[in-house]
Amino acid sequence: MFDTRIRVGWRASVGLTSDVLVYLTVPLAFPLVLAVYYGEAVLPFLAAIAVSLALGGGFRYLKDPDEELGPREAFLAVALIWLLVAAVGAVPFVVAGVGTIAHPVNALFESMSGLTTTGATVLTDFSIHSQSILMWRQLIQWLGGLGILILATAVLSELGVGGAQLMESESQSRDVNKLTSRISETARLIWGLYVGITALAVVVFLLLGFAVDPRMDLYNAVAHAFTSVATAGFSPEPLSAGAFHPVIQWAIVPFMIAGSTSFVLLYFFINGEPGRLLRNEEFHFYLGGITVFAALVALVLWLSGAVESGGEAVIRHAVFNVTSIVTTTGYASTDFDAWAPAAKYLLFVAMFMGGMVGSTTCSVKSLRWLVLLKSFRRDLFTSVHPDAVRPVRVSGEPVDEETIRDIYVFVLLSIALFVVLATVIAADAARAGVAVSEFEAMGAAASTFLNIGPAFGDAGPYGTYASFPMSTRGVMIVLMWIGRIEIIPVLVLFTKAFWTS
Amino acid sequence: MFDTRIRVGWRASVGLTSDVLVYLTVPLAFPLVLAVYYGEAVLPFLAAIAVSLALGGGFRYLKDPDEELGPREAFLAVALIWLLVAAVGAVPFVVAGVGTIAHPVNALFESMSGLTTTGATVLTDFSIHSQSILMWRQLIQWLGGLGILILATAVLSELGVGGAQLMESESQSRDVNKLTSRISETARLIWGLYVGITALAVVVFLLLGFAVDPRMDLYNAVAHAFTSVATAGFSPEPLSAGAFHPVIQWAIVPFMIAGSTSFVLLYFFINGEPGRLLRNEEFHFYLGGITVFAALVALVLWLSGAVESGGEAVIRHAVFNVTSIVTTTGYASTDFDAWAPAAKYLLFVAMFMGGMVGSTTCSVKSLRWLVLLKSFRRDLFTSVHPDAVRPVRVSGEPVDEETIRDIYVFVLLSIALFVVLATVIAADAARAGVAVSEFEAMGAAASTFLNIGPAFGDAGPYGTYASFPMSTRGVMIVLMWIGRIEIIPVLVLFTKAFWTS
Numbered sequence A, B: 001m002f003d004t005r006i007r008v009g010w011r012a013s014v015g016l017t018s019d020v021l022v023y024l025t026v027p028l029a030f031p032l033v034l035a036v037y038y039g040e041a042v043l044p045f046l047a048a049i050a051v052s053l054a055l056g057g058g059f060r061y062l063k064d065p066d067e068e069l070g071p072r073e074a075f076l077a078v079a080l081i082w083l084l085v086a087a088v089g090a091v092p093f094v095v096a097g098v099g100t101i102a103h104p105v106n107a108l109f110e111s112m113s114g115l116t117t118t119g120a121t122v123l124t125d126f127s128i129h130s131q132s133i134l135m136w137r138q139l140i141q142w143l144g145g146l147g148i149l150i151l152a153t154a155v156l157s158e159l160g161v162g163g164a165q166l167m168e169s170e171s172q173s174r175d176v177n178k179l180t181s182r183i184s185e186t187a188r189l190i191w192g193l194y195v196g197i198t199a200l201a202v203v204v205f206l207l208l209g210f211a212v213d214p215r216m217d218l219y220n221a222v223a224h225a226f227t228s229v230a231t232a233g234f235s236p237e238p239l240s241a242g243a244f245h246p247v248i249q250w251a252i253v254p255f256m257i258a259g260s261t262s263f264v265l266l267y268f269f270i271n272g273e274p275g276r277l278l279r280n281e282e283f284h285f286y287l288g289g290i291t292v293f294a295a296l297v298a299l300v301l302w303l304s305g306a307v308e309s310g311g312e313a314v315i316r317h318a319v320f321n322v323t324s325i326v327t328t329t330g331y332a333s334t335d336f337d338a339w340a341p342a343a344k345y346l347l348f349v350a351m352f353m354g355g356m357v358g359s360t361t362c363s364v365k366s367l368r369w370l371v372l373l374k375s376f377r378r379d380l381f382t383s384v385h386p387d388a389v390r391p392v393r394v395s396g397e398p399v400d401e402e403t404i405r406d407i408y409v410f411v412l413l414s415i416a417l418f419v420v421l422a423t424v425i426a427a428d429a430a431r432a433g434v435a436v437s438e439f440e441a442m443g444a445a446a447s448t449f450l451n452i453g454p455a456f457g458d459a460g461p462y463g464t465y466a467s468f469p470m471s472t473r474g475v476m477i478v479l480m481w482i483g484r485i486e487i488i489p490v491l492v493l494f495t496k497a498f499w500t501s
């Protein structure tokens, strides 16, 4: 039926991967400089730079400048880039050789968790790691956030993955043959905004640190700015955001929300067209979702009397942790694993929501849920009036039926992969004799596959994924990777049609 | 936009409801005769017959023979019939005034649970109830199974609810204007088959009872035949199927599978066209699903060493309880709530599968999952080849895109309502100070909404739903009702377009 020769232009994919690996040496210089400054080991970063250059340089030989980057080549490049950057990102942890992350599987887990902006950690003792290693752990998240922004706004929207073509973009033309130029053009626009918001976060955190909490020094301000804007989740503090003064916790909230807002709409917002953001239906739905979940969690905390005392603390912990989960950041202001079952269940459900399409957020994303809800209403109408034709509209624009179907497929595939991962976690725990409850297995599956970070039980916000069997973590690495790049680019690699036709 | 007068022909819906309520007096005579035979109270059944006749007779006055039973009228009739028959079914429990089910909410819970073939119980002490009351509890399940067979094969398939039009039917014509004649025609065909399989089950159970287990007397043979063929779940024995000899447990398995197999295909099977069943792709997928889940559960039981001893026991408990859950029957051969978390999690996931379309089974049903899996594969193909056209095929026949969309909507609506119910259960438990874990809330939500029956914790196979707050049970009654009649017939009642346009 199909021509069986390999027809995908893999040399084009490898060429793009090669460029990224060579550029990766620039951010690797940051922890290197830090290591010199603090008098810590420099070898971990020199080794990573060497590996990155070797891989990137080697790939350059395979590159073929005449091959075009079409849809298939883009899928392959995306899958390769996230996998290889995570591998290079793990090198410093292995070479440093300190603690749990000295083991290659754990190092790759931590690196993939950072790059995919998941923020699930296998660290057990934070104090034994050098400042430069902990900062590299923060920085790789920020790079992952930037990568996903470019992927979401320039690549996936062009390819229509999971209905991503619905995203309001600054250019209305979709032309998959101009993918390479779209990537550099979008990167230029997004880059400044991303750096700008991060810099603003550093300044705000630092000023508040001077005012109320000396633990928020320049190091922590930079570390937490990286995490907040990338909606990623790592903190060099074992208590996460709970280590800081309540005022600083409140100040982190708007930056998590900024990171999970469409950067295209943020771009318009600061360039004289604020209405495009403020009147956007997904934006309303998204903020409404955070409000509803936070109100429900606050209600349950109040009913169950679990939070220490005072209305401010109840509201702050509800708002902070719900925002952290819905934006898919994964910070915690308190050990929410100790909350009443109803509150933990609500956080679990909130994991599936996600922020706006075209942001650094992970998970299913608000736009998809909004389209589904509108499609439900429309379909109830057509059940009664089978001959009526009534398009689904978002922000006034009709959504075509094929896009709606893409969204249904995406959402159900997400749920299906979550169920598969939870099954693996539960069964592997039974095999290894590790105590993992049904809900803990589901929580850890959702939190890693949807790139949230913390879950419940041992994987709770103040816990560690080191408690799971090594084999479970191996599967989690794969599913963080699949989840972050929106599933389809990986799954298509396993179809025969991808390679041969 | 719409004409605001009521335009739905509700008098036609009420007319059909009236017929059903009058006919309901015939099965009510069965426990009445039994009460006379055992010398037990007859008032509970006389009262129910009186209520049924009064309601049915009263509704007859509202009937308008000129109004046609179209799609909307059918939805309304279905919703009304299931609600009112459940209400009449609760009357004997209230009038008998014994135990937990003397309370009206509990009586309605037990009756709705029976009629919807859910099998979730609020009984705490089985020994205090009369034989006739316990048999009424069994019989209402069997009536519910018959009702759903007629609904599935004659009504929902015509109206195309959730892709039910895909079902292989004995007439290929779909004509919603002939709904009334379709209903009586299908009822005639199905009725004999349903009675025949039930009678066969009575004979088999009774013979095995003579051979190996005196507890399986005529009363229990009839009681368990009703439950098995209706895939419903109640047992007059507190230990459910676990009360009987292993051989009897094995003998129950094929009857649960028969009850959850398409009755249209069973009809062909015994009428000289066995190939239509044996070559049916949904049938293969369905049996494959049971096999995979049973193998996984057996593996986990074996790994965790939780089941007493002996390979036969492990395999029997895995096969029996997985079959019970996937067929949506809800029997238990052992207290599976005491199993390892991985095994319980697998049972929880299996709840969402369901048997074949056109059977007495509940839940999502195998055909829908099969179509979704095939649609996933197709969509991965079109991600790589955006211009390719490739229909999804089941048993060789192409499935049209609108049907696929209906199925997506149905499956996601099911998941959404499950999440809502689990949220209510968890939050209401927090309010009332009742200890319900996250997984127990999810299990009870899935088990009631998907009409399975038992779940985990207090709602476990040897437990009772009486442990939940009364308000939780009130919500469960509504969701058993919504789930059983395939969601859409109830949800459309809440749209303005249903009533006015």
Ligand SMILES: [K+]
Pocket: A117, A118, A119, A231, A232, A233, A328, A329, A330, A451, A452, A453
């Ligand atoms: K995260």
Ligand SMILES: [K+]
Pocket: B117, B118, B119, B231, B232, B233, B328, B329, B330, B451, B452, B453
């Ligand atoms: K059942």
